[in-house]
Amino acid sequence: MTTHEIEKHPQYDDYDYPTTAPTVQSGHPGHTTKEQDAAIFSLRTQLEQAGYKERLDTLTMLRFLRARKFDVAAAKKMFEDCEKWRKEFGVDDLVRNFEYTEKSKVFEYYPQYYHKTDKASHFDSAILRLLALVDGRPVYIEHLGKIDLPAINKITTDKRMLQNLVVEYEKLADPRLPACSRKSGQLLETCCTVLDLKGVGVTRVPSVYGYLRQTSAVSQNYYPERLGHMYLINAPWGFASVFSVVKGFLDPVTVQKIHVLGSGYQSELLKQVSKENLPEVLGGTCPWQEPEWMKPPKWAQDGAAQPKAEETKPTEAAKPTEVSTAPAPQHGLTGGAEAGAGAGQAPMGA
Known part of the structure; x- marks a missing residue:
């Protein structure tokens, strides 16, 4: 070959x-x-x-x-x-019209966002040699220990959370990954996911396990081959046993991409993500944006938006703040903590 x-x-x-x-x-x-x-x-x-x-x-x-x-x-x-x-x-309609106006409030009880990129190998095919590590895939982060489902259910619905998850998967495919590919000078089709389990005690492990199982179905079945690496950090005692059950629902190729780490995660994680590319809460620095690599996604170039789907309206109890999730050319390469707040990408998938 x-x-x-x-x-x-x-x-x-x-x-x-x-x-x-x-x-x-x-x-x-x-x-x-x-x-x-x-x-x-x-x-x-x-x-x-x-x-x-x-x-x-x-x-x-x-x-x-x-x-x-x-x-x-x-x-x-x-x-x-x-x-x-x-x-x-209704994916094609959602990606053009979905407005997750309650995003900032959901973020308070479920922090999730894109933050810079990991390290990608730059391989010279002419001489068959690894030359350097360059900025690579989008890094996606979730703080699972802060999930408060009862509070979230007062703000939004499970269906809208799933709609947001799907929209963010569409945005990962275009414009995020094309932007990363342009910047690195090589094709990048996957992302690097970091799931922070700090605060997830043994009693909360089953609820987190249930969430992982539910969202992994969407990514594995409908967005294949999008996971590059996954790091589960600050894993509590007993989590490894629970995860051994989760692995039974995953493709063996996916399992090989997942790394379960305890509180001493940084040495291993830093092999994949530079310290300056990690957020402060994980020992890194601040968000960054590079709009010159971004272009409008192809699905946004098909003409005027269609009428909004009925399901894009939040519940009356939500009383959301106005935060737009519509992609635009000026967005950062992968978004920072603010740009990606409440991103909602499913954490698993081959």
């Missing part, structure tokens, strides 16, 4: 960022075999024949194929299930 540029499809592949994965991994963009390239052609052709016209670009085809070990039939079913869910859930 040799490193090569992906063969771009004239109808579906419209990329304005690098399309070669930074490390040599079989089945990843730029590192495919002839058999894997044939699988891309076969999957796309079968989906076209089934009437699908969107999301048939090469990078997407490869993500679904990798998620199903290049079993074309299994990847086709996964894609079809995903498209059915997108239609039923």
Whole structure:
């Protein structure tokens, strides 16, 4: 297998960022075999024949194929299930029109945000050598020990939280990851997730476990191959036993990306994320933004927004503050603590 540029499809592949994965991994963009390239052609052709016209670009085809070990039939079913869910859930409408106006209030009881980037390998394919570590994937952080579900339920609903989660996954795909790819000069398709378990006592572990299981279903089934690394830090005593149960619901490839660390997490975490790229609460510095790498996402370039879906209205009891979640060109590369507050991305997913 040799490193090569992906063969771009004239109808579906419209990329304005690098399309070669930074490390040599079989089945990843730029590192495919002839058999894997044939699988891309076969999957796309079968989906076209089934009437699908969107999301048939090469990078997407490869993500679904990798998620199903290049079993074309299994990847086709996964894609079809995903498209059915997108239609039923109204994803395309939500990403354009959803307004999570209660975001700042939810953040008080469930802090979650994007904060700078991790370290990415810069690999020179011409000489087959690792040259340096550069700014890489978006770093997504959640402080699970501060979750107060009763308080959150007075502000918003489970359905709106799930809608926000899905919208943030869409924003991760575009514009966040393309912006990171432009800046690093190499394709980046995944994120680095840090789940802070500080304050999660043994009695609260089951509720956190339930949350992880619920949200991981969305990411694994409908947003495959988006997790680069996950660090569960400040893990309390007994959490490892609970997590051993959680692992049973995850793909083995996903499990390999997850690191469970105690209070002495920094030495291990700093191998992946520079100290200056961590927020102060985790021993780092302040948020930062680099708008020059950001471009409007493709879904925002399709014309005027459609009428808002009925479900985008908050409950009357919420009384939210006005905080816009609509993406704009001036947003930072991955958003800071303020830009990403209440981001709501599901923490798990291969």
